Amino acid sequence: MAPLLEVRDLRVTFASEGGDVHAVGGVSFSIEEGEMLAVVGESGSGKTASAMTIVGLTRARSARIEGSVRFRELELVDAAESVFRRIRGAEVAVVFQDPLSALNPVQRIGNQIVEQIRAHERISRAEAQKRAVELLARVGIPEPRRRARSFPHELSGGMRQRAMIAMALSCSPRLLIADEPTTGLDVTVQMQILEEIDELRRELGLAVLLVTHDLGVVGEVADRVAVMYGGEIVETGDVSEIFENPMHPYTWGLLGSIPKVDRPRTRRLPAIPGQSQSVEPSREGCVFARRCPHRFERCDQAPPSRLVQRSAGHFESCWLTLAEKRSRRLVNGEFGLVSGPESAGRDVG
Numbered sequence: 446m447a448p449l450l451e452v453r454d455l456r457v458t459f460a461s462e463g464g465d466v467h468a469v470g471g472v473s474f475s476i477e478e479g480e481m482l483a484v485v486g487e488s489g490s491g492k493t494a495s496a497m498t499i500v501g502l503t504r505a506r507s508a509r510i511e512g513s514v515r516f517r518e519l520e521l522v523d524a525a526e527s528v529f530r531r532i533r534g535a536e537v538a539v540v541f542q543d544p545l546s547a548l549n550p551v552q553r554i555g556n557q558i559v560e561q562i563r564a565h566e567r568i569s570r571a572e573a574q575k576r577a578v579e580l581l582a583r584v585g586i587p588e589p590r591r592r593a594r595s596f597p598h599e600l601s602g603g604m605r606q607r608a609m610i611a612m613a614l615s616c617s618p619r620l621l622i623a624d625e626p627t628t629g630l631d632v633t634v635q636m637q638i639l640e641e642i643d644e645l646r647r648e649l650g651l652a653v654l655l656v657t658h659d660l661g662v663v664g665e666v667a668d669r670v671a672v673m674y675g676g677e678i679v680e681t682g683d684v685s686e687i688f689e690n691p692m693h694p695y696t697w698g699l700l701g702s703i704p705k706v707d708r709p710r711t712r713r714l715p716a717i718p719g720q721s722q723s724v725e726p727s728r729e730g731c732v733f734a735r736r737c738p739h740r741f742e743r744c745d746q747a748p749p750s751r752l753v754q755r756s757a758g759h760f761e762s763c764w765l766t767l768a769e770k771r772s773r774r775l776v777n778g779e780f781g782l783v784s785g786p787e788s789a790g791r792d793v794g
């Protein structure tokens with residue numbers, strides 16, 4: 446059976462006065478029904494451009510979109526806006542980072558959900574109101590009947606984000622695309638919300654594409670991870686593989702940035718040096734070469750083959766041999782201490 450969502454060699458290029466910006470330089474991934482894939486990479490790596498393009502929200506005139514996006518075997522890359530309008534909200538729901546920009550400030554939360562429900566379904570107002578309260582309860586909002594009467598500004602950041610998710614779920618989508626849904630919230634709340642999403646996924650059989658810059662938060666909820674850098678997926682695999690047996694130096698760097706439970710918090714977290722950048726048009730070598738501490742001549746001369754298989758379902762793109770990786774990982778002691786999802790991201794913030 447075909448996956449729920451299948452993205453093949455997706456490219457998103459923005460034409461600008463300074464030349465083309467290759468925001469997404471050819472990414473491929475798929476999501477099965479009920480599965481959670483986390484797309485992780487630092488700011489500017491092309492996560493949002495990928496996610497928005499999938500649902501037809503990359504509307505800039507300067508954007509050139511190539512490749513294939515199939516949702517339930519329906520090709521979306523050249524689809525008309527009417528097709529996207531039918532799919533968005535009903536079959537694919539999107540949650541953005543900033544709920545304030547997506548919520549109407551002068552309308553009560555409950556009413557916004559009611560309207561969302563009634564825009565897609567013919568049910569009575571009373572019935573929709575009942576469903577709205579149920580949805581608020583389901584995403585972990587206490588006293589949902591009372592909160593339904595709140596305006597967005599009366600809710601905390603975490604509650605607003607939950608309200609957004611409730612709204613997204615109002616039409617029982619098959620796929621939830623959540624772009625940095627918890628960024629800016631404190632870590633306890635982040636984890637609660639992600640666990641809530643995870644539970645919904647199990648209860649409703651919902652597939653989730655979770656976009657985040659924080660590898661630390663995905664360990665406990667995602668099934669698979671795709672690590673993005675410079676518009677490309679440089680490594681992908683089951684979440685346990687990515688945490689226990691990471692292969693790409695960029696992933697090592699991301700894991701090195703995850704604080705460990707047994708380390709005092711006062712220390713600054715190690716950052717990966719350099720600036721993340723979109724693919725340069727003239728680039729000949731590996732997308733990560735300029736910032737890679739393990740770079741050698743070959744890395745500048747030619748791109749490593751796209752996604753070499755390292756184990757079942759585990760792919761990466763890098764010129765280092767397995768033996769070289771093993772020895773360098775040991776030298777890179779910072780990273781060597783990371784023991785797995787259990788220790789990751791629990792103590793930040």
Ligand SMILES: Nc1ncnc2c1ncn2[C@@H]1O[C@H](COP(=O)(O)OP(=O)(O)O)[C@@H](O)[C@H]1O
Nearest residue numbers: 459466468487488489490491492493494505723
């Ligand atoms: N509408 C646009 N016009 C020009 N460049 C854009 C546009 N949207 C995004 N970009 C560029 O594409 C790259 C990827 O951006 P984005 O997908 O937002 O990254 P991320 O979500 O991973 O932080 C960045 O270099 C960004 O500046």
Ligand SMILES: [Mg+2]
Nearest residue numbers: 492493494624
């Ligand atoms: Mg983004």
